[in-house]
Amino acid sequence: MTEQRGKVGESQSISRAVAVLRFVADHPGASLGEIAKATGMPRSTVQRLVGSLNGEGLVTRSFGQQGVYLGMELARLGAKVALDARVLFRPAMEELHARIGENIDLTVLEQGRVVVIEQFASNEDIQVISYVGRQHPVHCTANGKAHLGQLSRIEAMELLGNDLPAYTKHTITDPKALMAQVEAFRQIGLYVDREEFGVDICAMATTLPDVGDRKLAISLAMPASRFQRREEEVKAALLDFRRTIQGSFGDSI
Structure with a gap:
């Protein structure tokens, strides 16, 4: 049962990350609040996901700016x-x-x-x-x-x-x-x-x-x-x- 819940959680995290990427692709420079409102996720969840995606190079946050953009790793892929x-x-x-x-x-x-x-x-x-x-x-x-x-x-x-x-x-x-x-x-x-x-x-x-x-x-x-x-x-x-x-x-x- 625990293993099944873990798989459901992983699947949900992936779906949420994809939702963030899709919104940012259509709205480059979107703020965390805008992403949260569009995806229906709490701002704290969005912040955590953006941090993880940023660490993988899939999104980027320019220095001195609040907006989120697609990262160069997506261009490579x-x-x-x-x-x-x-x-x-x-x-x-x-x-x-x-x-x-x-x-x-x-x-x-x-x-x-x-x-x-x-x-x-x-x-x-x-x-x-x-x-x-x-x-x-x-x-x-x-x-x-x-x-x-x-x-x-x-x-x-x-x-x-x-x-x-x-x-x-x-x-x-x-x-x-x-x-x-x-x-x-x-x-x-x-x-x-x-x-x-x-x-x-x-x-x-x-x-x-x-x-x-x-x-x-x-x-x-x-x-x-x-x-x-x-x-x-x-x-x-x-x-x-x-x-x-x-x-x-x-x-x-």
């Missing part, structure tokens, strides 16, 4: 989740690459930035160059548009702001016009960049299941002439890829 996404999707990505043979970028939306976390180079002599760690604009790339499609309209408009730089003459710089396109793309699940980020470069992307609450997308990119010739083939391949991933993992992992 989050990076491991990104690596897990690479491992989970790699077999299907290899099949996609064998089928199409063009550049593949697996990206994550990280603090408003589109970051490449896995990449397969094109088999062609003339190819689009990319690499792991590269950051793409969110408003004029296929992956970026796919990530915008994963957000609510309000979230997407806040992320875009009012000043969208033009990379080519085809770049859409009006946030409202861009979101109208994104919302139309969302209906079919495919997002296209037609020379909007680079001259003579086109790409098509689709969204993937969330991994650890991280927004993921995958794209195929190639020179515009090959894209025009292979567009229907690329569409079919990406839709098949997404169905394979969703069939294996569902909507989130």
